[in-house]
Amino acid sequence: MTKKPSYDQLEKRIKQLEQEAKKLKQIKNRLIEAYEIIERSPAVAFLWKNLEGWPVEFVSENVMELFGYSADDFVSGRVLYTKVVHPDDLKRVAGEVANFSIGKGQKRFTHEPYRIVTKDGKIKWIVDRTYIRRDENGKITHYQGIVLDITKRKQADELVRDLSQMLMQAQERERQMISCELHDSIAQDLSTLKLYCNRLFEDQSSPESDIKGSPADVSKLIDLTITTVRDLAYNLRPPSLDHMGLVHALEVFCEEFTENNDIMVDFQAAGIHESTLNSDTQINIYRLVTEGLNNIRKHAAASEAMIRLVGAYPNIILRIEDNGKGFDVKERERSIGNEKKMGLRSMKERVNLLQGQMSIHSQLNKGTKIVIKLPLKDKQKWIKKSVF
Amino acid sequence: MDQKKRILIIDDHPLFREGIKTIIQSDSRYEVIGEAGNASQGLKLARKLKPDLAVVDISLPDISGFDLIQDMLKYSPDIPILVLSMHSKVDYIVKAFQAGASGYLTKESATDMLIRGIEHTLKGDYFMDTSVSQQVVKKLAQLPDKKPVAIVKGYDALTPREQEVMVLVASGMSSQNIADKLFISPKTVENHRSRIMHKLDVSNIIDLARHAVKLGLIDLDLWKK
Numbered sequence: 001m002t003k004k005p006s007y008d009q010l011e012k013r014i015k016q017l018e019q020e021a022k023k024l025k026q027i028k029n030r031l032i033e034a035y036e037i038i039e040r041s042p043a044v045a046f047l048w049k050n051l052e053g054w055p056v057e058f059v060s061e062n063v064m065e066l067f068g069y070s071a072d073d074f075v076s077g078r079v080l081y082t083k084v085v086h087p088d089d090l091k092r093v094a095g096e097v098a099n100f101s102i103g104k105g106q107k108r109f110t111h112e113p114y115r116i117v118t119k120d121g122k123i124k125w126i127v128d129r130t131y132i133r134r135d136e137n138g139k140i141t142h143y144q145g146i147v148l149d150i151t152k153r154k155q156a157d158e159l160v161r162d163l164s165q166m167l168m169q170a171q172e173r174e175r176q177m178i179s180c181e182l183h184d185s186i187a188q189d190l191s192t193l194k195l196y197c198n199r200l201f202e203d204q205s206s207p208e209s210d211i212k213g214s215p216a217d218v219s220k221l222i223d224l225t226i227t228t229v230r231d232l233a234y235n236l237r238p239p240s241l242d243h244m245g246l247v248h249a250l251e252v253f254c255e256e257f258t259e260n261n262d263i264m265v266d267f268q269a270a271g272i273h274e275s276t277l278n279s280d281t282q283i284n285i286y287r288l289v290t291e292g293l294n295n296i297r298k299h300a301a302a303s304e305a306m307i308r309l310v311g312a313y314p315n316i317i318l319r320i321e322d323n324g325k326g327f328d329v330k331e332r333e334r335s336i337g338n339e340k341k342m343g344l345r346s347m348k349e350r351v352n353l354l355q356g357q358m359s360i361h362s363q364l365n366k367g368t369k370i371v372i373k374l375p376l377k378d379k380q381k382w383i384k385k386s387v388f
Numbered sequence: 389m390d391q392k393k394r395i396l397i398i399d400d401h402p403l404f405r406e407g408i409k410t411i412i413q414s415d416s417r418y419e420v421i422g423e424a425g426n427a428s429q430g431l432k433l434a435r436k437l438k439p440d441l442a443v444v445d446i447s448l449p450d451i452s453g454f455d456l457i458q459d460m461l462k463y464s465p466d467i468p469i470l471v472l473s474m475h476s477k478v479d480y481i482v483k484a485f486q487a488g489a490s491g492y493l494t495k496e497s498a499t500d501m502l503i504r505g506i507e508h509t510l511k512g513d514y515f516m517d518t519s520v521s522q523q524v525v526k527k528l529a530q531l532p533d534k535k536p537v538a539i540v541k542g543y544d545a546l547t548p549r550e551q552e553v554m555v556l557v558a559s560g561m562s563s564q565n566i567a568d569k570l571f572i573s574p575k576t577v578e579n580h581r582s583r584i585m586h587k588l589d590v591s592n593i594i595d596l597a598r599h600a601v602k603l604g605l606i607d608l609d610l611w612k613k
Contacts, residue, residue, distance in 0.1 A: 184447050187474050188401050191495035195407035198499045219499070226496050230476065243452065244479055252479055270543040270603045271551055308604025312555045313548035319604045361610055369610065 038062070044147040046081075050140045053080040057142065066126070066149050068119030086115035086123060097130075097143070104138055107131060113150055125154040165353050172283050175236045182233035187226050194222040237283075245274045246282040247309070250289055254307060261297050263322075264304045271311030281374065284354055285309065285318060288347055292320035292370060295343035300324025300368060315356075318372040326362040347372075393510055394421040396439035398430035398456065399472065400449050404495065408443065408472070411502050418506060425449070427456040434460050439467065441510055443502075444489075446473040446480060457487040468509040472498060478523040481516070491515035539599050542588040550587070553580040557593065558600035 005013070038045050038060045044067075047058040056074035063071050073079045085093055093114050100109040111128040118124060126147050133142040201215035233239070241249040247269045254267040274282070289307055296305050302324030310317050332344075344360065347370075351358040356374035395418055399405045402425065409420045422437050424430035427450045434442060442460065446453035457469050470491040471484045481492045490509040493501055497517040508515040516524060546554065556566045563581070567574040590596050600606045 183474060188404060188495065191474065191498065192401065192404040192407055194496055195404065195411070195499055199407070199410060223496055230474075234477075239475065240477060240479055244483070248479060252477060268537065268540060268604070270540040271546060273548075276548075310543075310604045311548075311551055312605055313551040317604060319607070369607070371607070371610070 035060070042066075042149060046143075046145045046147060048081060048143045048145070050142060053082045054143070056081055066118075066124065066147065067116065068122075084116045084118075086117055089114040093128075100130075101132065101140055113154065124149055124151045126150060161353060164349075168284075168350070168353060169280065172237070172280075176242075179233040179236035179239065182229050182236070183239055187229045187233070190222055190226045190229065194219060194226075197222065238286075241283065241286055242279075246277065246285060247272055247274065249286060250307070250309070253286075253290060254293070257293050257297075263293075263297060263302055265293065265307060266304070267307045267309075269309040272309060272316070273311065276376065277316075281316075281354070281376075284350055285316070285374070288318060288350060288372060289320065291343060291347050291350075295347075296320075296322045296324060296368075298343070300326075302367065314376050316374045316376060318374070320370040320372070321367065323367045326364050326366045326368050328364060329360055329362050344370075392419040393417060393440040393506075394419060394437070395506070396420075396422045396424070396430070396433055396437060396442045398424045398427065398442060398448070398453075399445040400425045400447070401445075408498055408502060411498065412443075412506070415503055427451045427453070427459075430456060431459055431463075434467070435463055438464065441506060442467055442469050443472050443506075444469055446471060446475055446484065454483055454487040457484065457489055461488045468512070470505050470509050470515070472502070476520055476523075478520070478527050481520050481524055482527075485514075492520060493517045494519060539588065539602055543599070543603055545587045546584060550580055550584050553577060554584050554596070554600065555605055557581055557584070558597045558606050 039062050041062070042065075044063045045058075045060040046056060046063075048054040049057050055077055056079075059071045059074050061071050063069065063074065067084060069079050069084070074081070082090060082094075093111055096109070096111050100106050108129065108131045111130065113125050113127050115123050115125055127150050128145050128147050130143050130145040132140055133144055135141050197218050198215065201218075238249050238253070240252055250269065251267060254265040257263065258265045277285075289309075293305060293307075296302050300322045302322035304323045306319070306321045308317070308319040348358050351372055351374070354374050356372060358370065358372045360368065360370050362368040395412055397405050397409060397412075397420060399408075405423050405425075409423070412418045412420050421439055422433040424433050427448045430442070430444070430448075433439075444453050444456060444460075448456065451459075453471065453473065457471075460467065460469065468490040469488065470493065471489045472493050472495055473480065473484075474495050475481075476494045484492050490512075491505045491514065493505050493515075494517060497519060501517050505515045505517070543551075543554075552570065553566060556569065561569070563574045563577040566577045570577070585591065585596060588596065588599055590599060597606070601608055
């Protein structure tokens with residue numbers, strides 16, 4: 001049996017409780033504030049259990065706007081998070097979680113943007129920043145994440161890329177048209193002109209003394225003009241690309257490059273099935289090789305270059321290497337906008353537009369290696385389908 | 389006097405056709421019996437008129453001159469064909485001869501060399517104009533040090549799926565891992581692998597990797613990065 005507390009003790013206790021209540025109220029208010037901020041923000045807060053299917057323990061109510069499912073749909077377990085991640089991205093997302101969960105010291109990570117499928121079947125792009133929550137033994141119990149809708153940004157990126165691609169295609173078309181016109185029309189007309197000129201001079205039984213000897217001069221001049229026009233056409237776009245195919249056109253380019261510069265180019269192509277390459281890919285690979293070799297000629301001070309073009313389904317690998325003076329890749333990256341870097345930048349741009357990857361490996365005095373990987377299939381096709 | 393040799397001209401440029409016609413007809417040994425502005429019309433005329441020689445352009449509106457030469461030789465295998473083209477690159481010349489042409493002239497050489505070209509090809513000789521023959525000889529002189537690479541031939545024979553497997557094998561992945569990655573069974577991976585090794589004519593994985601390096605599929609120096 002306990003002793004009844006005294007009045008004083010009771011009063012003290014009441015005061016304590018009152019203070020605690022006040023504190024709790026403050027905390028509650030702050031929680032409400034924080035919660036409201038989240039609710040009104042575009043960011044959805046998730047708390048996932050570290051269990052199969054990533055069941056959701058808590059999610060902010062605004063999940064409805066982004067996912068179309070209510071918070072209760074998730075928390076009740078009716079909808080597993082793995083079910084809303086786009087099936088094509090799930091493996092990658094799970095891989096990222098697994099990778100970042102290995103290191104004990106790892107506290108947070110950001111997923112590469114991935115897609116989710118909303119309740120009504122729409123596909124949206126999100127970024128997901130995740131914090132790893134562990135128990136006292138360091139075992140992961142939860143993942144808490146902030147999820148943001150970036151579909152609009154993705155669409156805008158896509159649009160920019162589409163436009164750049166169209167621009168590039170338009171430029172190629174124009175070049176092809178001009179090249180074709182120069183070669184098949186103007187050079188042809190010049191040849192015809194030469195034919196007629198010669199006849200004209202022949203028919204002149206008694207040429208004036210001051211134009212004596214000029215038939216040969218005129219003929220020579222026309223020949224020179226034809227050569228110029230033909231070279232111009234060739235530089236704009238080699239006709240052989242359309243008539244003989246990519247590998248052949250590259251062989252010829254490399255041979256001529258070797259001949260005209262003091263750089264021995266060793267070109268080899270393997271496993272390239274030209275019929276499966278669309279003309280866009282072909283011209284872009286051609287341009288990448290010519291840009292790469294021109295960079296080497298201008299900057300590398302190399303005596304040898306090596307080009308390897310190899311089909312590695314579902315990609316094509318292009319290697320451009322030289323034995324020149326090389327450069328510090330990191331320093332070069334810092335000095336962006338540098339004149340000298342333009343060549344590499346335009347190559348990178350081209351590779352990006354083709355949704356490929358390009359990496360540069362170089363060291364001072366140890367030459368340069370550029371590795372380009374281009375996808376054969378248009379991986380972006382479904383994005384367009386889903387977004388627009 | 390012998391009968392005049394009958395010549396057919398196929399070129400889509402009317403003025404140019406007219407020009408070379410004049411050159412040809414200025415020689416009493418030859419006459420132009422037909423002209424065509426495209427390949428199909430040219431083929432028809434060749435079959436109907438059975439000329440002694442055809443002067444053919446490479447750039448034609450319907451099919452390429454290379455295809456035209458082959459088609460024409462199917463019906464009249466003995467007809468000498470003299471190509472008269474704007475193209476001066478050695479690959480075009482080689483392709484024209486491969487298609488079965490007997491002579492090659494660039495259009496700007498027509499004035500000086502057309503008659504000689506016709507003479508030679510009618511005799512059954514091969515003819516090349518001097519401006520292109522230099523290039524061709526240079527190319528031939530280069531050939532010995534450019535040996536055909538057997539590895540490339542082997543690799544060219546791989547299917548897309550085999551290419552895919554080859555990259556993964558060469559980068560050191562196990563059959564099980566490759567199977568998981570490509571959603572096929574390890575048995576299928578093994579099958580692909582033995583077919584790849586057969587096509588490349590190698591007997592072990594080391595040689596396969598060595599081939600992959602030579603082809604440019606993988607780069608050992610960049611391996612660690």
